[in-house]
Amino acid sequence: MSDNDPDRPDLGSGSSSTATALREDVPVAAPRPPEGSPVWTGVLVAIGAITLLGILVVVASLAGLWTPEFDWPSWLVSSVTAVEKFGLMFFAIILFVAVMTLILLAVDRARGVRNWAVALAFLGPMGLMLIFGLIYPGVRTIRESFFDRTSTNYVGFDNYATLFTEDIFQIVLRNTAIWVFIVPIVSTFIGLVYAVLVDRTRFEAIAKGLVFLPMAISMVGASIIWKFVYEYRPDQEGVEQIGLANQLLVWVGQEPYQFLITAPWNTVFLIAVMIWIQSGFAMTVLSAAIKAIPDDITEAARLDGVSGFGMFRYVTVPSIRPAFVVVFTTIAIGTLKIFDIVRTMTGGNFNTSVVANEFYTQSFRQFNIGLGAALAVVLFVLVIPIVVYNVRQLRLSEDVR
Amino acid sequence: MAFRTTWRGAAAVTCGVGLSLVLAACGGGDDDGGDDGDGAAAGDVDCSAYEQYGDLEGTQVTVYTSIVAPEDAAHIESYAPFEECTGATIVYEGSAEFEAQIVVRVQSGNPPDIAYFPQPGLLQTVVRDTGAVLEAPDTIVENVESYWSEEWKGYGTVDDVFYAAPLGANVKSFVWYSPTAFEEAGYEIPQTWDEMIELSDQIVADGGKPWCAGIGSGDATGWPATDWMEDVMLREHGPDVYDQWYTHEIPFNDPQVGDVLERVGTILKNDDYVNGGLGDVTSIASTTFQDGGLPILQGQCFMHRQASFYQANWPEGTEVAEDGDVFAFYFPPISEDFGRPVLGGAEFVAAFTDRPEVQAFQAFLASPEWANAKAEVSPPGWVSANTELDASLLVSPIDQLAAEILADPETVFRFDASDLMPGEVGSGSFWTEMTNWIANDKPDGEVLDAIEASWP
Numbered sequence: 001m002s003d004n005d006p007d008r009p010d011l012g013s014g015s016s017s018t019a020t021a022l023r024e025d026v027p028v029a030a031p032r033p034p035e036g037s038p039v040w041t042g043v044l045v046a047i048g049a050i051t052l053l054g055i056l057v058v059v060a061s062l063a064g065l066w067t068p069e070f071d072w073p074s075w076l077v078s079s080v081t082a083v084e085k086f087g088l089m090f091f092a093i094i095l096f097v098a099v100m101t102l103i104l105l106a107v108d109r110a111r112g113v114r115n116w117a118v119a120l121a122f123l124g125p126m127g128l129m130l131i132f133g134l135i136y137p138g139v140r141t142i143r144e145s146f147f148d149r150t151s152t153n154y155v156g157f158d159n160y161a162t163l164f165t166e167d168i169f170q171i172v173l174r175n176t177a178i179w180v181f182i183v184p185i186v187s188t189f190i191g192l193v194y195a196v197l198v199d200r201t202r203f204e205a206i207a208k209g210l211v212f213l214p215m216a217i218s219m220v221g222a223s224i225i226w227k228f229v230y231e232y233r234p235d236q237e238g239v240e241q242i243g244l245a246n247q248l249l250v251w252v253g254q255e256p257y258q259f260l261i262t263a264p265w266n267t268v269f270l271i272a273v274m275i276w277i278q279s280g281f282a283m284t285v286l287s288a289a290i291k292a293i294p295d296d297i298t299e300a301a302r303l304d305g306v307s308g309f310g311m312f313r314y315v316t317v318p319s320i321r322p323a324f325v326v327v328f329t330t331i332a333i334g335t336l337k338i339f340d341i342v343r344t345m346t347g348g349n350f351n352t353s354v355v356a357n358e359f360y361t362q363s364f365r366q367f368n369i370g371l372g373a374a375l376a377v378v379l380f381v382l383v384i385p386i387v388v389y390n391v392r393q394l395r396l397s398e399d400v401r
Numbered sequence: 402m403a404f405r406t407t408w409r410g411a412a413a414v415t416c417g418v419g420l421s422l423v424l425a426a427c428g429g430g431d432d433d434g435g436d437d438g439d440g441a442a443a444g445d446v447d448c449s450a451y452e453q454y455g456d457l458e459g460t461q462v463t464v465y466t467s468i469v470a471p472e473d474a475a476h477i478e479s480y481a482p483f484e485e486c487t488g489a490t491i492v493y494e495g496s497a498e499f500e501a502q503i504v505v506r507v508q509s510g511n512p513p514d515i516a517y518f519p520q521p522g523l524l525q526t527v528v529r530d531t532g533a534v535l536e537a538p539d540t541i542v543e544n545v546e547s548y549w550s551e552e553w554k555g556y557g558t559v560d561d562v563f564y565a566a567p568l569g570a571n572v573k574s575f576v577w578y579s580p581t582a583f584e585e586a587g588y589e590i591p592q593t594w595d596e597m598i599e600l601s602d603q604i605v606a607d608g609g610k611p612w613c614a615g616i617g618s619g620d621a622t623g624w625p626a627t628d629w630m631e632d633v634m635l636r637e638h639g640p641d642v643y644d645q646w647y648t649h650e651i652p653f654n655d656p657q658v659g660d661v662l663e664r665v666g667t668i669l670k671n672d673d674y675v676n677g678g679l680g681d682v683t684s685i686a687s688t689t690f691q692d693g694g695l696p697i698l699q700g701q702c703f704m705h706r707q708a709s710f711y712q713a714n715w716p717e718g719t720e721v722a723e724d725g726d727v728f729a730f731y732f733p734p735i736s737e738d739f740g741r742p743v744l745g746g747a748e749f750v751a752a753f754t755d756r757p758e759v760q761a762f763q764a765f766l767a768s769p770e771w772a773n774a775k776a777e778v779s780p781p782g783w784v785s786a787n788t789e790l791d792a793s794l795l796v797s798p799i800d801q802l803a804a805e806i807l808a809d810p811e812t813v814f815r816f817d818a819s820d821l822m823p824g825e826v827g828s829g830s831f832w833t834e835m836t837n838w839i840a841n842d843k844p845d846g847e848v849l850d851a852i853e854a855s856w857p
Binding site: 150233239343347351361 | 526621699840
């Protein structure tokens with residue numbers, strides 16, 4: 001690439017006529033070299049141009065104007081064996097490292113680049129991936145929710161009408177509401193009380209470790225464990241209970257109970273699993289926040305005669321409010337998206353289905369893309385207010401500081 | 402997997418050089434690359450039946466299925482003669498998420514060459530929604546017409562176009578029981594429905610629970626209950642009404658369907674009859690179908706209606722034989738008017754590409770050579786409805802019985818109706834409503850009305 005290349009936008013002001021200026025010429029100490037290599041400038045411009053082109057293609061495809069017809073090489077799209085899959089993973093990592101290296105080198109070595117060019121080089125690839133991996137699927141999902149089951153005919157709000165009128169979806173929405181109401185409140189409450197109770201006791205480390213342990217178990221793993229806990233065997237001769245919960249019931253002289261079958265209580269027993277997992281998370285974050293309360297505040301309160309519950313109510317809770325909000329909203333968002341527990345333990349049967357599970361069932365079992373997309377959009381809309389609240393609270397707490 | 406492929410490729414190249422001369426010597430190249438030394442079986446292959454496929458040296462066919470370990474091993478092994486004789490390599494991929502993934506793969510432009518569809522209903526969905534399944538070539542049509550009875554071609558046909566040949570099959574009209582327990586108690590195998598009810602009452606009078614059942618199956622919970630409905634429909638109203646039922650010529654809440662549900666309820670929702678060793682009626686919903694029949698071994702129940710493939714669920718060491726620990730009898734007829742109806746299921750082979758090696762492999766799977774090659778290497782729990790199948794090659798007496806029933810021209814065979822109904826019903830409301838019927842005691846009428854309302 002020469003300096004006289006008419007196609008190249010003139011980014012630099014102090015253009016030198018030598019096209020051989022290489023990195024040796026760059027003064028190392030200078031914060032922004034006034035004269036750099038046109039090669040690196042070209043690289044920077046190329047990255048920006050490719051990024052822009054990528055964004056244009058995605059937007060064009062999204063608007064239905066033009067979709068590139070391209071035969072992807074088979075190793076890229078259909079890796080079957082483990083070796084091929086790992087190969088693909090390493091390819092992606094190397095590609096990422098290569099692009100980042102190029103950008104970092106180019107930004108330093110290109111000459112006289114403007115700020116917007118630097119910004120484009122840094123933000124462009126990330127923006128492209130955001131558009132490709134987040135915005136494009138999002139917009140497409142919203143679009144599909146207004147189409148029929150194969151995404152061919154526009155049906156307006158029919159899918160949403162189905163969701164909000166048919167009985168089975170009423171139950172799904174009701175269950176999701178129960179989940180989102182119970183899990184954040186109970187998990188945060190248990191986590192908070194536990195954190196306060198074990199704070200500065202002798203067994204603090206062990207006690208906290210035990211409650212935190214379920215966090216390390218995957219949702220599916222936890223569900224399988226709890227399925228065994230709830231396992232039912234009849235009260236018959238020669239039949240032994242194998243589930244912990246029913247064995248306890250039998251020991252206290254009760255009939256064994258079908259925990260996962262009887263609606264609506266079965267939803268509550270599923271929720272117990274989520275609380276079991278999330279309380280540890282709430283406890284850890286809140287405990288750290290409690291430890292961060294400055295001693296002078298607690299001491300001042302104590303001198304004022306505050307103790308026991310008063311200390312908890314008027315000192316501890318207000319001091320950890322930001323952490324409290326983060327914990328509460330994080331658990332609420334996680335609970336809205338709950339899928340694994342329901343799918344593993346009941347498969348959504350016995351009136352326990354929730355929005356995310358129903359979304360999967362409609363999209364990938366019934367192949368009703370429209371209805372599945374509508375469920376996904378409903379989930380998305382439900383999460384928005386929580387995220388907005390979370391961000392606002394974060395801002396507020398930063399302002400206070 | 403990659404190792405396996407390379408090894409096979411190398412062996413194929415070596416063999417290809419002197420294909421006709423030293424075939425037997427190349428036989429060993431096809432085991433798992435280990436030294437289990439079962440190359441002899443493959444080495445004895447008579448390649449004359451494979452000459453029609455031509456030389457497919459260096460080609461590769463990808464197969465995507467819902468059959469995963471351990472059952473996939475026999476499938477992979479059964480392709481050995483084809484690979485030996487033609488030089489083609491078969492790349493097998495099984496996935497437990499097949500039903501969801503096949504559509505995703507087709508829509509993202511990455512279909513396999515060949516897919517095994519576990520239900521005709523799913524085949525219909527993929528054909529109609531994607532249009533990517535290719536019409537079966539003439540060689541396949543000829544094979545299916547020569548080796549299968551007539552109705553089988555219909556199951557692989559969507560909107561009057563024939564797409565998919567049947568692969569394996571199973572017979573669902575079986576009641577599992579313990580021959581030793583029957584003998585000790587002096588019970589006889591019932592020959593009619595009425596005798597079966599008499600026997601059930603007899604067992605109740607003797608202080609036992611006659612039946613056990615389980616319909617739990619993850620997100621497919623409910624399917625074993627639909628099988629009950631289908632078996633009873635065939636026996637109570639016969640094959641013609643059965644056909645009208647799954648094609649929706651009669652509504653799902655038709656009184657005839659109501660009769661059937663009521664009759665199934667006399668067993669499944671009768672607390673005196675169920676659920677031996679597992680609990681009351683609702684425990685049928687919480688018990689997985691795999692566990693549903695196991696109380697028979699403890700003498701806690703006596704009968705369990707489930708397909709031939711259930712034999713894979715008996716614990717190791719259980720003797721499956723007419724005088725052993727467990728065996729199955731034919732689910733007895735209700736009326737003599739309809740002969741001996743049999744309910745069953747099968748997988749179907751559909752192709753997404755039409756390269757010569759793909760069509761050759763497709764034809765091979767529809768041939769007696771494959772059926773017998775599979776029978777030779779298959780563990781218990783597999784049959785085919787291929788009429789040329791040599792039943793003596795099957796290891797299990799139940800499979801032999803199933804193969805005989807399938808090959809018998811007197812048999813009135815009907816395919817699992819829920820697999821033929823539209824997905825919204827066949828793998829949707831029919832399952833969930835039968836589950837509600839058992840778990841929540843939902844009344845018969847409401848169950849049938851709800852399924853009818855969901856019919857697209």
